[in-house]
Amino acid sequence: MSFVSVDVLLKEAQRGRYAVGAFNCNNMEIVQAIVRAAEEEKSPVIMQASQGAIKYAGIGFIVAMAREAAANATVPVALHLDHGTSFAQVMQCLRNGFSGVMIDGSKLPLEENIALTRQVIAAASPMGVSVEAELGKIGGTEDDITVSEQEAMYTDPGEAKHFVEQTGVGSLAIAIGTAHGQYKGEPKLDFDRLKKIAGLVNIPIVLHGSSGVPSEAIQEAIGLGVHKVNIDTNIREAFVAAARKILDADAREIDPRKVLGPAREAAVAIIREKIRIFGSSGKA
Ligand code: G3H
Numbered sequence: 001m002s003f004v005s006v007d008v009l010l011k012e013a014q015r016g017r018y019a020v021g022a023f024n025c026n027n028m029e030i031v032q033a034i035v036r037a038a039e040e041e042k043s044p045v046i047m048q049a050s051q052g053a054i055k056y057a058g059i060g061f062i063v064a065m066a067r068e069a070a071a072n073a074t075v076p077v078a079l080h081l082d083h084g085t086s087f088a089q090v091m092q093c094l095r096n097g098f099s100g101v102m103i104d105g106s107k108l109p110l111e112e113n114i115a116l117t118r119q120v121i122a123a124a125s126p127m128g129v130s131v132e133a134e135l136g137k138i139g140g141t142e143d144d145i146t147v148s149e150q151e152a153m154y155t156d157p158g159e160a161k162h163f164v165e166q167t168g169v170g171s172l173a174i175a176i177g178t179a180h181g182q183y184k185g186e187p188k189l190d191f192d193r194l195k196k197i198a199g200l201v202n203i204p205i206v207l208h209g210s211s212g213v214p215s216e217a218i219q220e221a222i223g224l225g226v227h228k229v230n231i232d233t234n235i236r237e238a239f240v241a242a243a244r245k246i247l248d249a250d251a252r253e254i255d256p257r258k259v260l261g262p263a264r265e266a267a268v269a270i271i272r273e274k275i276r277i278f279g280s281s282g283k284a
């Protein structure tokens with residue numbers, strides 16, 4: 001059993017003008033929740049593993065859990081590396097059957113980001129695996145920076161065109177005002193910038209830091225060329241809140257299944273809600 005290619009899912013989404021949700025997984029319950037939500041919505045889905053997830057669970061466990069969930073799924077399921085840090089890590093994911101990889105060279109100078117991305121594409125494309133890169137810096141909500149400092153990190157449209165031409169990358173993560181983690185206020189997205197970038201590159205655009213972004217803003221971004229939407233924080237919030245509710249109600253509860261089962265249900269509910277917002281329900 002192999003995972004469905006991220007590239008294929010995103011090309012279909014681009015044709016159909018919707019986005020595929022890319023949901024971060026760290027444990028068995030969240031892996032199951034992602035696939036169950038996608039099945040209930042009859043939607044394609046991308047499961048992704050971050051650096052933190054690989055460190056926490058180990059790549060072997062992530063792949064084994066994802067494979068088991070995908071093998072029995074009635075919808076297309078992809079497994080993607082989120083914010084890959086090095087060529088070596090990408091190679092490890094390719095060996096383990098990932099069907100999409102991200103190489104995040106966004107902290108590097110432009111030409112070094114291009115060189116690293118090209119190196120990764122040269123290794124991944126003969127295996128039929130497409131590559132997501134990042135241009136501009138998507139920070140964290142905890143980063144204490146001013147609006148103008150944040151805007152300085154936004155993706156430059158001209159650079160995006162140059163980057164895509166020089167690399168031939170499959171999809172591109174851009175910085176237009178979103179951030180990872182919980183927002184303090186309401187994020188404001190730079191739609192003009194997105195429109196300019198989408199007009200210059202003909203590949204699916206990826207929106208990171210999408211938890212907590214109002215659904216209308218997500219849908220506007222999808223209409224302008226975003227076809228992969230990353231969600232982690234909203235799943236964490238729902239999962240932990242449900243577990244906390246059980247423990248708060250009965251401090252003597254010691255059965256992990258009674259704590260993690262409802263947490264898994266809460267994760268299914270929030271993932272289903274996101275899938276509907278992204279417009280991929282019924283597209284499997
Ligand atoms: O890219 C950001 C994700 O929310 C991953 O975070 O490395 O703590 O799993 P993490």
Ligand code: 13P
Pocket residue numbers: 024082083179180181182207208209210211212230231232233234
């Ligand atoms: P959130 O923290 O907004 O869920 O973003 C997740 C993400 O972008 C993973 O790459």
Ligand code: ZN
Pocket residue numbers: 083138180208209230
């Ligand atoms: Zn991200």
